[in-house]
Amino acid sequence: MSLFTPPVAKKKVPTEKVDATYKRLRLQVFLGIFVGYAGYYLLRNNFSLAMPALIKAGFSKAELGFALSAVSLAYGISKFVMGIVSDQSNARLFLPLGLTMAALVNLAMGFIPALTGSVTIMFIVLFVLGWFQGMGWPPSGRVLVHWYSINERGGKTAIWNVAHNVGGGFMAPLATAGIAILASTQLFGISSYHGAFILPAIIGLVVAVFAYLTIRDTPESVGLPPIEEYRQDYPNEDHHLFEKEMTTKEILFKYVLNNKWIWVIAVANIFVYLVRYGVENWAPTYLTEVKHINLGASSWAYFWYEMAGIPGTLFAGWMSDKIFKGRRGPAGFFFMLVVTVFVFIYMNATNMGVINFSLIMIGFWIYGPVMLIGLQALDLVPKKAAGTAAGLTGLFGYFFGSFSANAMIGAAVDAFGWNFGFQLILGASVLATILFGITWNLRGQTVLHDAK
Numbered sequence: 001m002s003l004f005t006p007p008v009a010k011k012k013v014p015t016e017k018v019d020a021t022y023k024r025l026r027l028q029v030f031l032g033i034f035v036g037y038a039g040y041y042l043l044r045n046n047f048s049l050a051m052p053a054l055i056k057a058g059f060s061k062a063e064l065g066f067a068l069s070a071v072s073l074a075y076g077i078s079k080f081v082m083g084i085v086s087d088q089s090n091a092r093l094f095l096p097l098g099l100t101m102a103a104l105v106n107l108a109m110g111f112i113p114a115l116t117g118s119v120t121i122m123f124i125v126l127f128v129l130g131w132f133q134g135m136g137w138p139p140s141g142r143v144l145v146h147w148y149s150i151n152e153r154g155g156k157t158a159i160w161n162v163a164h165n166v167g168g169g170f171m172a173p174l175a176t177a178g179i180a181i182l183a184s185t186q187l188f189g190i191s192s193y194h195g196a197f198i199l200p201a202i203i204g205l206v207v208a209v210f211a212y213l214t215i216r217d218t219p220e221s222v223g224l225p226p227i228e229e230y231r232q233d234y235p236n237e238d239h240h241l242f243e244k245e246m247t248t249k250e251i252l253f254k255y256v257l258n259n260k261w262i263w264v265i266a267v268a269n270i271f272v273y274l275v276r277y278g279v280e281n282w283a284p285t286y287l288t289e290v291k292h293i294n295l296g297a298s299s300w301a302y303f304w305y306e307m308a309g310i311p312g313t314l315f316a317g318w319m320s321d322k323i324f325k326g327r328r329g330p331a332g333f334f335f336m337l338v339v340t341v342f343v344f345i346y347m348n349a350t351n352m353g354v355i356n357f358s359l360i361m362i363g364f365w366i367y368g369p370v371m372l373i374g375l376q377a378l379d380l381v382p383k384k385a386a387g388t389a390a391g392l393t394g395l396f397g398y399f400f401g402s403f404s405a406n407a408m409i410g411a412a413v414d415a416f417g418w419n420f421g422f423q424l425i426l427g428a429s430v431l432a433t434i435l436f437g438i439t440w441n442l443r444g445q446t447v448l449h450d451a452k
């Protein structure tokens with residue numbers, strides 16, 4: 001454990017050098033967590049690229065779907081558990097370690113055919129992968145709260161959040177290239193689909209080295225003053241800074257589990273994730289089954305849903321920083337209100353242009369709230385509890401929201417039809433809007449009584 005203990009600088013940076021050092025290191029650590037988290041996404045869903053070959057080998061869609069569910073199941077739990085561990089760990093080591101482990105699991109799946117030989121084994125291996133995946137978000141959050149103060153954190157977290165889409169976007173071509181290389185060279189004498197694991201894993205290892213070289217745990221770890229002091233921007237009225245590392249008990253019972261606002265946004269996250277994955281996962285089926293458009297056209301709609309999330313996320317961060325001066329609730333409320341309107345249009349539309357447009361609009365407006373919940377979790381607690389707070393919201397989002405999106409909506413549609421399935425999504429969207437509304441006056445760790 002001592003290997004991961006957050007470091008403390010032996011010497012302070014001289015006052016005249018503080019500004020230049022801060023400027024240089026803020027850019028450097030940001031690049032580290034951006035590229036690092038994109039690296040995590042290279043290795044999160046690449047199994048799906050191996051699935052067509054596994055189906056040909058005799059596995060059913062239901063079996064592979066079951067195996068795949070292990071990733072989000074483990075990811076949700078790990079984001080919370082590893083979030084707790086990461087709050088007392090050096091982010092410079094923690095993030096690259098999780099990425100390295102995720103890459104090693106992928107290399108094992110690439111080189112050991114037995115690991116993709118049965119559903120049970122795949123479930124176990126993917127569970128382990130999901131667990132290591134949970135080591136990416138918490139240290140990134142730790143870096144964001146220590147290097148960026150509250151009135152700029154929205155914009156910076158939003159830009160960082162784009163790493164999700166960059167990593168997810170590069171994953172498919174990389175995995176496909178890996179398959180093509182093995183198919184043409186017959187290297188290692190294994191089936192070509194193993195390339196979907198091997199090439200992204202190799203890039204993941206390179207990214208882990210880059211992340212280690214660039215990330216620095218906290219400003220204090222390199223002899224700089226705390227960010228609040230440097231930028232004169234404080235998260236609470238008495239300007240109290242939490243610079244002492246805390247025990248797990250303190251973090252959990254003093255700052256996270258007894259903070260009613262964390263519970264409000266954790267529950268909000270169930271509904272946000274139900275909308276995010278409910279719309280995304282079921283769009284291809286809905287469009288092909290009900291609207292009778294071909295799969296090629298529906299996969300383009302899916303692609304644009306993802307891409308629209310990039311400007312939407314940036315807009316949400318900017319809005320919460322600049323218009324609402326560090327308050328995330330009003331921005332989340334506004335974004336979810338618009339999502340609700342477009343879910344309503346989407347479920348009632350008959351014209352293909354309107355259907356595609358409303359789907360893209362849902363993509364644009366939903367990723368803002370996805371990012372804002374994580375950001376709000378970081379804001380609401382002392383810096384030393386950031387990973388745990390964000391982890392708890394992630395647990396609720398993945399364990400309940402993503403799970404319900406996959407299982408409950410499918411069952412509801414089977415039993416009562418598409419309209420009922422959409423009513424569930426619409427209801428979730430309204431509830432998320434209300435819950436964001438409840439947090440309207442929150443800014444950092446303070447409730448602003450005069451905020452309008």
Ligand SMILES: O=P(O)(O)OC[C@H](O)CO
Binds near residue numbers: 137161
């Ligand atoms: O855990 P992920 O990858 O869904 O990311 C969550 C968002 O960044 C939370 O703000």
